[in-house]
Amino acid sequence: MATSVRAEQGGTPPPAAPPSPPAPRGRRRRSGPGGWRSTLYRWDVKAIPYVFIAPFFLTFAAFGLFPLIYTGYLSLNRVELGGTAEWKGLENYTDLATSEFFWNALLNTFTIGVISTVPQLLMALGLAHLLNYKLRGRGFFRVAILAPYATSIAAATLVFAQLFNTDYGMINTLLDWVGIGPIDWNNSKWPAQIAISVIVTWRWTGYNALIYLAAMQAVPQDLYEAASLDGASRWRQFISVTIPSIRPTIFFTIIVSTIGATQLFGEPMLFGGSVGISGGSGHQFQTLSLLMYEKGWITGALGSASAIAWVMLALLLLLGGIQALVSRRNRKKLGD
Amino acid sequence: MARTLDTTPTVEPKTPGERPARRRFRQTAGRQHHAGPLTYVLLVAATIVSLFPLYWNVVAASHTGDRVVQAPAPLLPGSRLLDNLSFAWDQVDMGEALINTTVVASLVAASTVLFSTLAGFAFAKLPFKGRGMLLSLVVATMTIPPQLSVIPLYQIITDLGWFDQLQSVVLPSLVAAFGVFFMRQFLVEALPVELVEAARMDGAHSLRVIWHVVFPVARPAMAVLGMLVFVQAWNDFFWPFIALTPDGNPTLQVALAGLGAGNHTVDHAIVLTGALISTVPLLLVFAFLGKHIVGGITAGAVKS
Numbered sequence: 256m257a258t259s260v261r262a263e264q265g266g267t268p269p270p271a272a273p274p275s276p277p278a279p280r281g282r283r284r285r286s287g288p289g290g291w292r293s294t295l296y297r298w299d300v301k302a303i304p305y306v307f308i309a310p311f312f313l314t315f316a317a318f319g320l321f322p323l324i325y326t327g328y329l330s331l332n333r334v335e336l337g338g339t340a341e342w343k344g345l346e347n348y349t350d351l352a353t354s355e356f357f358w359n360a361l362l363n364t365f366t367i368g369v370i371s372t373v374p375q376l377l378m379a380l381g382l383a384h385l386l387n388y389k390l391r392g393r394g395f396f397r398v399a400i401l402a403p404y405a406t407s408i409a410a411a412t413l414v415f416a417q418l419f420n421t422d423y424g425m426i427n428t429l430l431d432w433v434g435i436g437p438i439d440w441n442n443s444k445w446p447a448q449i450a451i452s453v454i455v456t457w458r459w460t461g462y463n464a465l466i467y468l469a470a471m472q473a474v475p476q477d478l479y480e481a482a483s484l485d486g487a488s489r490w491r492q493f494i495s496v497t498i499p500s501i502r503p504t505i506f507f508t509i510i511v512s513t514i515g516a517t518q519l520f521g522e523p524m525l526f527g528g529s530v531g532i533s534g535g536s537g538h539q540f541q542t543l544s545l546l547m548y549e550k551g552w553i554t555g556a557l558g559s560a561s562a563i564a565w566v567m568l569a570l571l572l573l574l575g576g577i578q579a580l581v582s583r584r585n586r587k588k589l590g591d
Numbered sequence: 592m593a594r595t596l597d598t599t600p601t602v603e604p605k606t607p608g609e610r611p612a613r614r615r616f617r618q619t620a621g622r623q624h625h626a627g628p629l630t631y632v633l634l635v636a637a638t639i640v641s642l643f644p645l646y647w648n649v650v651a652a653s654h655t656g657d658r659v660v661q662a663p664a665p666l667l668p669g670s671r672l673l674d675n676l677s678f679a680w681d682q683v684d685m686g687e688a689l690i691n692t693t694v695v696a697s698l699v700a701a702s703t704v705l706f707s708t709l710a711g712f713a714f715a716k717l718p719f720k721g722r723g724m725l726l727s728l729v730v731a732t733m734t735i736p737p738q739l740s741v742i743p744l745y746q747i748i749t750d751l752g753w754f755d756q757l758q759s760v761v762l763p764s765l766v767a768a769f770g771v772f773f774m775r776q777f778l779v780e781a782l783p784v785e786l787v788e789a790a791r792m793d794g795a796h797s798l799r800v801i802w803h804v805v806f807p808v809a810r811p812a813m814a815v816l817g818m819l820v821f822v823q824a825w826n827d828f829f830w831p832f833i834a835l836t837p838d839g840n841p842t843l844q845v846a847l848a849g850l851g852a853g854n855h856t857v858d859h860a861i862v863l864t865g866a867l868i869s870t871v872p873l874l875l876v877f878a879f880l881g882k883h884i885v886g887g888i889t890a891g892a893v894k895s
Contacts, residue, residue, distance in 0.1 A: 303717070304718075306797075308709075308725065308771075310765065310766050314763070314766050318763035321743070322740030325742075326742050385637075388624055396638060398877060399638040400637055401885060402641050402645060405877045406644075406873070407826035407828065407870070408844070409843075409866070409869065410844075410847060410867075413851050414645075414651075414866060418644065422660075423662035425663070425664045428663050457640070462888065514734055521844075525851050525852070528852065531852060551745075557746075561742050564739045567739070568739055571736065
């Protein structure tokens with residue numbers, strides 16, 4: 256019966272508990288006790304939640320969970336593209352541990368991740384703060400800074416690859432005007448990584464700014480009133496009131512951006528042009544995703560590629576664990 | 592935009608149907624300081640940085656390939672836009688890619704919205720065993736990167752003969768965890784349970800409840816989710832790049848990757864014309880529906 260199901264829910268009470276069990280009433284009204292209609296009706300009530308959530312779980316099982324596990328199995332085999340599996344145990348993983356390309360890709364993923372995520376989120380915070388003032392044309396500014404989000408990775412990267420071109424790109428022309436020599440954005444390590452980070456930052460800053468803005472608008476006003484009565488400057492209010500109040504949102508964006516940064520693929524690949532798959536002529540911006548693609552689809556070693564995929568999973572779990580720890584410590588410090 | 596001056600954070604009684612996000616916005620909007628000139632300077636600068644690459648994309652697409660790769664790069668539009676467009680359309684098949692992308696994004700958006708609404712409704716308002724646990728599972732799946740499943744997926748679609756076929760891109764995206772969670776968050780607050788109960792008491796079966804109660808209430812959120820998913824599917828790169836080929840049945844992003852990597856003659860004006868073709872439809876959507884998209888993005892993020 257519906258009531259008993261509800262009672263068994265234990266710790267998570269539904270936000271608005273339905274007051275009366277619907278099934279028995281319907282039975283009485285429609286066709287008397289025990290009729291086929293009531294059976295059908297009760298079955299409808301009981302089973303329908305599962306029917307409604309089934310599409311998600313079936314799709315996830317078929318295209319998410321099963322492949323995830325099978326990738327784990329493949330990572331323990333030698334598998335050529337289109338060939339059969341041959342058991343290798345942990346060999347793919349030990350090979351990775353001794354491969355300089357793997358460590359290079361891991362480090363690149365980390366550095367590009369940091370230099371794209373940190374400035375991106377800081378600038379988004381600043382922009383959100385500006386947009387939170389009483390503004391003329393606020394709707395226009397919001398849509399304008401969100402415009403890069405409408406472009407695809409491919410389109411954005413192809414445009415920026417031209418802007419960053421060493422010989423004729425506009426960025427080097429500008430740098431030339433202010434007296435900084437031409438920078439080799441493609442072949443030197445740090446400039447290339449910075450250029451890729453600029454593409455990522457350009458696409459996502461406005462998106463994050465709007466998320467922060469929405470959170471800022473939910474901060475209760477009395478906090479600001481109290482702060483200004485205490486003589487806090489606007490900057491001081493931003494640091495001591497705004498930032499702590501939107502901390503959960505900041506954590507949310509950190510998590511989302513970190514996950515995104517771990518998977519970086521299209522930007523470095525297309526930025527590199529004909530040597531994009533290997534992350535530049537000297538692998539100077541090859542990320543883990545690129546290395547995985549190169550191993551799997553260029554070299555044809557799917558087992559090795561699967562091992563890289565599982566290392567990425569391990570990294571994400573590790574990051575998730577750290578983030579959970581940090582947020583718990585933060586919560587304790589705040590006393591709730 | 593007119594804003595109410597009500598600054599007192601009153602606790603209003605819950606009125607069914609009104610969106611709480613908007614109420615919160617109105618409550619706090621009165622407190623803000625007026626922006627000074629520096630704010631405008633910085634915001635105009637941010638706007639220029641945001642829009643300049645898009646503008647320059649138009650400029651580059653309206654010159655010859657030779658001109659694009661000449662220093663200093665052109666700053667004003669040239670006269671070749673139509674020639675480049677017709678070349679990109681006919682010679683490198685961006686037209687076909689545009690149609691493919693429209694089909695894929697529409698199917699993915701429609702099915703995600705439908706299934707997410709059903710699942711979101713179940714998670715929000717229907718009692719069933721394991722609800723909390725299953726909802727946590729839905730949220731947890733959001734963190735799994737696509738890299739973890741592409742290798743078996745690639746083998747599966749190859750075995751099924753779906754390589755380079757659009758269904759290999761559509762089927763894995765039929766419903767998304769984000770959508771389920773988004774609709775659940777919306778319906779928890781927006782759909783009064785009494786409405787469902789009343790329909791139930793009148794003996795309405797579940798499909799009637801869905802059609803006559805849930806869909807009408809959920810419509811605004813469905814529209815926003817549809818736009819967000821459409822944008823995402825339109826721009827999706829990693830899996831389509833593996834499952835499709837630039838010379839076969841590409842989406843715009845796959846076709847662009849083919850152009851950019853130099854499979855065809857690298858005429859940078861044509862490459863950037865292709866980029867323009869992939870960007871302009873979404874920019875138009877943003878220009879007309881920008882406010883709703885902004886609202887949707889913030890609603891989805893803040894509540895979580």
